[in-house]
Amino acid sequence: xLSADQQLEILKRATVTIHSxxxxxxxxxxxxxxxxxxxxxxxxxxxHLGHAVALRKLRQxxxxxxxxxxxxGDFTAMIGDPSGRSSTRPPLTHEQVLANARxxxxxxxxxxxxxxxxxxxxxxxxxxxxxxEVLALNARxxxxxxxxxxxxxxxxxxxxEVRLHEIQYPIMxxxxxxxxxxxxxxxxxxxxxNILVGRDLQKEEGMEPQVCMTLPLxxxxxxxxxxxxxxxxxxxxxxPPREMFGKLMSIADALMEKYFLLVLGEAMPxxxxxxxxxxxxxxxxxxIYHSAEAARxxxxxxxxxxxxxxxxQAELPLVPWxxxxxxxxxxxxxxxxxxxxxxxxxxxxLLTQGSIQLNGEKLxxxxxxxxxxxxxxxxxxxxxxxxxx
RNA sequence: GGGUAGGUACCCAAGUGGCCAACGGGGGCAGACUGUAAAUCUGCUGGCUUUGCCUUCAGUGGUUCGAAUCCACUCCUGCCCA
Numbered sequence: 460x461l462s463a464d465q466q467l468e469i470l471k472r473a474t475v476t477i478h479s480x481x482x483x484x485x486x487x488x489x490x491x492x493x494x495x496x497x498x499x500x501x502x503x504x505x506x507h508l509g510h511a512v513a514l515r516k517l518r519q520x521x522x523x524x525x526x527x528x529x530x531x532g533d534f535t536a537m538i539g540d541p542s543g544r545s546s547t548r549p550p551l552t553h554e555q556v557l558a559n560a561r562x563x564x565x566x567x568x569x570x571x572x573x574x575x576x577x578x579x580x581x582x583x584x585x586x587x588x589x590x591x592e593v594l595a596l597n598a599r600x601x602x603x604x605x606x607x608x609x610x611x612x613x614x615x616x617x618x619x620e621v622r623l624h625e626i627q628y629p630i631m632x633x634x635x636x637x638x639x640x641x642x643x644x645x646x647x648x649x650x651x652x653n654i655l656v657g658r659d660l661q662k663e664e665g666m667e668p669q670v671c672m673t674l675p676l677x678x679x680x681x682x683x684x685x686x687x688x689x690x691x692x693x694x695x696x697x698x699p700p701r702e703m704f705g706k707l708m709s710i711a712d713a714l715m716e717k718y719f720l721l722v723l724g725e726a727m728p729x730x731x732x733x734x735x736x737x738x739x740x741x742x743x744x745x746x747i748y749h750s751a752e753a754a755r756x757x758x759x760x761x762x763x764x765x766x767x768x769x770x771x772q773a774e775l776p777l778v779p780w781x782x783x784x785x786x787x788x789x790x791x792x793x794x795x796x797x798x799x800x801x802x803x804x805x806x807x808x809l810l811t812q813g814s815i816q817l818n819g820e821k822l823x824x825x826x827x828x829x830x831x832x833x834x835x836x837x838x839x840x841x842x843x844x845x846x847x848x
Numbered sequence: 849g850g851g852u853a854g855g856u857a858c859c860c861a862a863g864u865g866g867c868c869a870a871c872g873g874g875g876g877c878a879g880a881c882u883g884u885a886a887a888u889c890u891g892c893u894g895g896c897u898u899u900g901c902c903u904u905c906a907g908u909g910g911u912u913c914g915a916a917u918c919c920a921c922u923c924c925u926g927c928c929c930a
Contacts, residue, residue, distance in 0.1 A: 618926050681875090682886090691876095705884080712885055734883045765884055805877080808892055812878045821879090825898095840877080841884055 463487035466523050470672075473720055474516075475648045478655070478671040486642055486670065493525045496641035496669070498581070498632055499567075500536035501559035502551060506566040507693035508744075509647075509677040509686030512721045514570040516645055516674055521575045528639045529567060531560045534582040535631050538624050553582075566696050569748060581635050599663060600630055600656070608652050633657035636669050643670045649685070677721050682711040700749045704757035705842055707741035715740060723747070770836045770844055771818075777848040780831050787825035790815050793837055793845045814840050 461469075466487050467480070477483055486493055497513055499506075506514075517527045536556045564578055605626045606612060614621050629652060636644055636657030644654045651673050658668040676685045679692025686693045694706045710718065712733045719727040719736075723743050727736060738758060746754040764773045778793045787806060794801050801809075806825075813821040816838040817829055831847055838844045 620925065709884070712883095714885095732883085733885075737883085737885075761884095802894085803896065803898085804892095804894080807898080809878065812891065813880095814878050 460490070460524050463490075469519060469523065470516075473675065473724070475673045475675055476651065476671070477673075478658070482668075483643065483670045483672075486667075493520070493642040494528050494640060495520045495525050496528045496530060496636060496639055496644040497646065498530040498532050498535070498635055498644075499563065500532040501556055501563045502536050503688040504559045504562045505688065505693075505695040505697065506563060506569075507686055507688065507695050508718075508722050509679070509693060510567075511570055511696060512674050512677050513645055513647065514567060515721075515724060516672075518570050518572065520643075521572045525575070527571060527576045528641060529564070529571070529576055529578045530635050530639065531564065531578060531580045532632075532635075533557060533560055533580045534585040535628060535635075538628050538631070562697075569696050577639075579639060581631070581638075584634075584638050585631065596630055596634060596660075597627070599660065602626075605629065629653045629656040630660075633660040637661050637664050637666065640666065641669045642667075643672055645672045645674060647676045647685075648673045649676060675717070675721060678714060678717070680706060680710055682714050694744075696748050700745045700753040700757050701760060703748065704741045704745050704754075704761060707744055708737055708761065710737070712737070764844075770838065773836075773844070775836065775844050775846040778837070778845045779848045782831060783828060784831065785825060786810060786815065786817075786822040786827050786829060789831070789837065790822075790839065793839055796845065797839075797843060799843075809840060814838075 463484060467484050470483070471477065471480070495517060497517055499510065517529075521527055533553065533556050536559075537551055537553065560580070568576075606615070608629075611621050611626065632653045633656035635641075636654075637660050641657070641661075644657055646654055651671065654669070654671040654673070658671060661668045678684065679686035679690055680694070681690070681692045684690050684692060694703055698706070707718070715733070715736055716727045718740055719725055723740070725743075728739070731739065738761070741761075742754040742758050745757050760773065763769050776796060778789070778796045780789055780792070784792070787803075787810065790806050790810060791801075791803070794806065809815050810825045811823055813823055815822050817831075818835050819838075822829060833847050835847045836844055837847065
């Protein structure tokens with residue numbers, strides 16, 4: 460085991476705040492494995508690179524010999540964390556949440572070590588909590604404290620609703636820390652408030668308060684907002700390699716440095732052409748979540764399709780056709796083949812605007828019946844193409 | 849409980865009897881330019897068997913030749929008072 464100082468040095472990397480470093484040093488100095496908590500709300504079935512930032516930090520703790528406590532917020536997910544939200548979340552049923560939780564933990568183990576991970580569900584204690592205890596818990600926190608939060612303050616100022624159950628969220632997350640006796644809790648920088656509530660509750664319970672460690676938030680593919688499923692700007696850990704690769708290639712240059720640091724845990728190589736750097740980023744990421752082989756394949760495929768623009772050689776999904784199909788018919792069939800649900804209007808729009816191309820020729824008239832040929836390449840949009848069977 | 853302002857497409861928001869599938873912005877998609885990046889310019893953005901038809905403006909019912917727009921009731925939200 461490394462010394463406390465050495466550990467601290469490693470753990471401090473790529474964090475936003477640590478409350479406090481002194482406390483963390485003291486805990487590490489005892490030489491006993493720490494219980495490091497991360498709460499996740501399974502509001503969607505997939506874990507993405509944004510979640511992975513925290514998971515990677517946990518992995519770092521594990522490699523230093525510490526114990527991870529992964530709290531599945533099956534109960535809190537039904538409330539929805541109000542952090543960073545400008546409106547109330549739509550409620551999820553417990554069945555949905557449990558189904559999500561299964562794929563969630565599965566994917567979390569792409570990063571975490573199973574043997575040093577304890578998985579618990581907070582419904583185990585909250586579902587059984589009597590109302591008297593709920594009230595007692597609420598009595599410890601003031602409304603003023605809760606309303607200090609930016610999210611609530613903004614919503615109040617704007618006259619949008621804040622429902623009472625939402626202000627319970629930080630209290631519940633804090634109580635989780637008490638129940639699992641967390642030594643450290645980590646989360647995104649938007650979790651600061653929630654994690655600090657945990658410290659207060661632990662202190663009141665006569666426990667040593669947890670260290671609060673926050674990590675930078677990873678912006679999504681749009682480069683502006685936090686990566687999230689609901690904004691559809693995410694890269695899922697279990698996405699097929701080529702999809703993962705393609706999504707990473709579409710991020711803005713300015714974002715690369717952060718992605719290198721948070722997704723790969725490396726510094727971005729200094730004097731690489733941005734295009735090369737991005738390819739490296741995408742390859743390394745595919746390598747981590749799939750394999751080196753998959754990464755090579757993606758890179759090759761990418762070069763073939765886009766750098767050399769040689770769709771003819773690329774490996775593409777095959778689409779059955781008949782000679783009398785119109786451009787519209789075949790485009791529709793192709794999208795269907797790829798499992799994409801587009802309305803006729805969308806397809807018509809893609810056609811008339813020149814997105815759909817047969818061997819590089821724009822098919823702008825939906826009703827035309829081109830001379831289809833086996834092996835011909837039909838480009839559908841920026842990312843998708845098919846080959847006639 | 850009383851008063852008052854509201855509920856329009858993915859989001860914000862205009863429209864207050866026919867010219868409304870509904871101005872404008874954001875977001876999204878596509879084309880040009882590129883490094884499938886960013887920026888910029890242009891176009892599109894309810895559905896369909898698309899020169900036309902169908903379903904939309906919280907819900908239900910009504911007035912009218914004709915309603916997102918008028919009336920009644922219902923549901924929901926903000927604000928003020930209690």
